Amino acid sequence: MNGVRSKGVKGQPQASPRMNGHVNGTASQGGGREKDGSSEDEASAVNGHTRRPLHGRKESNPLAPPFIVSAPGKTIVYGEHAVVHGKAAIAAAISLRSYLLCTTLSKSKRTLCLQFPDIGLDHTWHIPDLPWTAFKHSSRRKRYYDLVTTLDQELVDAMQPHITTVSSKAKPSVQQRHQQAASAFLYLFLSLGSENSPPCTYALRSTVPVGVGLGSSASICVCISTALLLQCRALSGPHPDQMSKEAEEQLERINRWAFVGELLIHGNPSGVDNTVATNGHAVLFQRKDYRKPPAVEILRDFPELPLLLIDTGQAKSTATEVAKVGHLKTAHPEVTGLVFDAIDSITRSAHSIVTGENPGSEASITHLGELMNVNHGLLTSLGVSHPRLERLRYLVNESGVGWTKLTGAGGGGCAITLLKPGASSSSDSHLNGDGAQGSALQELERQLEAEGFAKILLKLEHLQPSGSFKSRGVGNYCLQALRNRRQASTPGTHPENKTERKVHFYSSSGGNAGLACVHAARSLGCPATVVVPLSTKPMMVERLWAAGAHGVRRFGGTWREADGFLREVVMVEARGKKGGGSEGEGEEEEEEEGVYVPPFDHEDVWAGNSTLVEEVARQMGGDGVGVPDVVVCSVGGGGLFNGIMQGIEGRAGWEATTVLALETRGADSLAQSLEQGELITLPGITSLATSLGATRVSERTFELASKGQASGRVRSAVLTDAEAAMGCWRFADDERTLVELACGVNVALCYGGRLEKALGRPVGREEKVVIVVCGGQNVTTSMVEGWRLECGDLDRAVTTNGHAESVPSTVTAPNGV
Structure with missing residues (x-):
């Protein structure tokens, strides 16, 4: 069981054949060792934290590449509640973890952004406007090496005006959760940072469920503490010549500040959660006096209990x-x-x-x-x-x-x-x-x-870098395209004389594929331009720009119209340029090659998406769960469906696995094609689930679905927008996770007997159903709350036995139900 881990992310192509979760990087934090001969004062003047030397510390470049830190959740085995009151407890780390990605921004921005999409939190502060005077006053100032066991109420009060603006329009329960997380982060940032801290975006993702006793808040606080201490150069990060004493001191430093974050969230925590999240393994923990550090015994040989x-x-x-x-x-x-x-x-x-x-x-x-x-x-x-x-x-x-x-x-x-x-x-x-x-x-x-x-098993694709499964397929396509083109050479050229060719990626998308393209392109050191249809919300356009898009254009009422405009106008214009640029775009160089990135209809996209099946097989096998009886996925153009079918094909033990393909009414091109026995094109998209807004699925999708339907391995079902919306808000309540309508159609099957109706048969208690939580960025807390108010609870009349016949559902399954 591991404790805090840190990982650098470099913007260069890697040897990994695909990008699953995040681009592989190195274990360094950036920067070299301190220069010999520097004075103690110079070495210890970190954002004003003076007096103590920083041992063996590496320099931290404020414009360094993004980096990731992570920390595990925990379970308390013995001693709950008594540990809060000075008694001992035994706790152990678990394999679920939280992750924090830190991305330095341009110095001109002077902003501080906290993003926690799992709970819908996204807030930005202007660094110069923060209450630095209060936090840096000589009588209240805290140094990174200080032991802080209580909160300074005057500092908390000084921070409050900057907290009350966080999610101010959200419902009270959501607002409270967001403001607690923001308080923990901002208090630590103000204590460890300075007015000169580099502008940065802090993006949190977590696989530790919130509010179930597994230490989710402590895991997050440890990530925040680690990242901020790294940025203020109070940690060196792992290095070959690091002494064990230095490592222990740095872990203790992380743990102390994580405890401060826990104080802001829980009021009176024991400190055991953050101690386990920092050190990993299992621990015997006791804190008799909150003015002093706790007594901690790391149980490195804790047995593997069943x-x-x-x-x-x-x-x-x-x-x-x-x-x-x-x-x-x-x-x-x-x-x-x-x-x-x-x-x-x-x-x-x-x-x-x-x-x-x-x-x-x-x-x-x-x-x-x-x-x-x-x-x-x-x-x-x-x-x-x-x-x-x-x-x-x-x-x-x-x-x-x-x-x-x-x-x-x-x-x-x-x-x-x-x-x-x-x-x-x-x-x-x-x-x-x-x-x-x-x-x-x-x-x-x-x-x-x-x-x-x-619970039904959930494959959490919203944890991908772009917030959706699209990072798999689109990321793999970009990586393969770059490999094929960067080393291109004219016939007869010796390999040593091959010239590196610059690549500019072009994507058409309802939003999520474009976002995945931008993330992949940025990780690979390339620009990306995206064209979206007019139906794409301004919020998504802003996210494309924020992710680092080179250009974003809007055109047409459907994805196909946007795609045609991209290929026939935008890319043609780019090829004709010798300098200058169109609206929203920078200069194109003659040596630059434009590469079209299909959002779903390409074998490299399907190959990337098929890795989802590989992961499910590995995860279920490792947990002793076995093989899924049903895999549920939504269908837009068909890229995810094609990848899943490709991954399942020929996989031993999966011969009886059924793939349930879901669409919303008004974006149901696959269902209508299967019903009519031929590939059809919808006249338009009338569903609100715009991410499913392909008027025509790919030929490969129709081929696979037709064969699968004939053999009984594929089923197609259609739900309404209202059911997808209900799936979104109920999933937000139950799992504290935001998903958009295109994903809500999947999770709606968890409720009110819809799974049985979509499959056309009862679901046995022993069956294992994997629902692909495909994610998507086209959602906010206010949107989810609006769906709740507009659609209400469609299952309020369902009896407790949840029989399908009692459900007021409009789900239809064209292939037999």
Whole structure:
């Protein structure tokens, strides 16, 4: 289990054959070692933080390439709530992580931008307008090496006018979440930065679910702390001659400032979450005096215990649960003190076992499980359990497969189950011959699914660099095109005399493919021009410019009209230039070659998109989940669908996997083509899901879908805009993630029996359904809230059994339903 990781991102082509997630880079932070002979004052004058030398620190170039830092989430195994009040806790890092991309902007901008698209946060401050006078006053100034255990209320108050403007028009619950995140970030930036800090965009993405007890806020705060300390040159970053003591001091520095961020979000955190997110592994943590650093023992040999992490689906608030226990302690100090002491004894006993000679033995695991049961009972006495948690514990106890307790603050969120010896995943049970225990675990899984504990598997493509799956296919096309052209030479030219040719990418798109093209081009050091139809929202046009587009043009009512204008006018004009430029574009050089980037209809695009299937197979196989029975994807022009079909073709074990292709009414060219038995062109796009706005799918898409429909491997279904909109707002509520309508049509299948109706059959409890959360940037919190108000809850009349026949859904499946 790893702690903080840092990765540089260079704007040069890499050897990797594709761009999945982000462009591969190096592990450096940029800059060289300090020059010999520099004075101590020179070495330690970092944004005004003086007095202490910075050991072995590398220089940081304010115009350095973008860099990424990441940190894991956590699960508390023993000691929740007692740890807030001075007792010990054991916590461990998990494989889910948060990521922060820092991109330095031009010095002329003088802006500070925080983007957190997973929760819909996007806010910009003007650096000179921030309250520097208050934060840099000699009586209140904090240095990067200071231990800060409480917030300075006057500084918090000075910052408030710059926080209240964040998402000021959003609904109160969204506004609160955004302003908490903004407060943590801005307080750290004002404490560690200066008026001369370089303008920068900080883009956060996280795979750690929010509000379920897995340390999402701490993971984010560690990322913020690390990035800001790197930028103010208070960290050197990993380097070959780094001493272990220096590394430990730097991790402690990160941890201290991450704790300050946690103070702003939770009010009274223990510090265990940020400690695990900083150090990784597992830790024994105790903070008796908040004025001093906590006592931390890194448990590097923490055994691989057979744990299940189960999300109850019940949202909760860490701050609320912590405050609840605090009030109980104030009202009943002696009683709660005894409960805290008992929890501390459980933690110490568990520590003795996991650091003993044989922590993985049957006797040790049984002892640890019994301690979990007692720990949960004590937490229940503090009032932090929930009916969903208790129902989960009942089901586990009845199955006899293990011991269960809440993890984190409680009130909902997640629980952990320690499996008894012999109880393993169903796939392992067949290999080990443990049929009885394997059957018991399988039955428990079926019960949890029946009661809504298991979730449909989500492939989170909104975490791609451009915010959608388009980074796969379009990124791969750009990379292959650059490889083919940069080393082009005339016939007979010796390889050593080949001339590098400059490439300018041109893309037509409803927005997302163009954004992926711009991101890929920028990573490869090339310019990109995008043409979008007039139906593309101004917001998307602005995002194209902000991503670094060389030019953005608007033309036509559909994508095909925009595409024709790009190829027949824009690229022709560019080829005819000998200098100068058209509106929105810079100069084109004679040596520059224009490369057209198809948004969906090309084999390199399909090959890039097929890597999604490779990842799903690897992830599901690694987790012991197996093979999906159904893969759900939306269809616009067909690039994603083609890639998925290509990835599935010939893959062992996937022969029975069904691909469900979804469209919205008014953008349903595939469904209508399948219904009529020939490839048709829609007269226009009437759906609001403009990202699906191709009036005609590719010939390859129609070919694959027709063959798949005949064999029963492909099904096509159409939903309304209202259902797609409902999918968006319900998904935002349930998963704290924004997606646009073109993706909402996929997640709408999670609700109200729509999946069964689209498939034309009941869905077995044992089936595994992968929904591709394709992402898309054409969405804001205000848009989602508008859809909620306009469309309402279409399933409000659905009975609790969720039978398909009781759903007021307009979903249609042209191939048989």
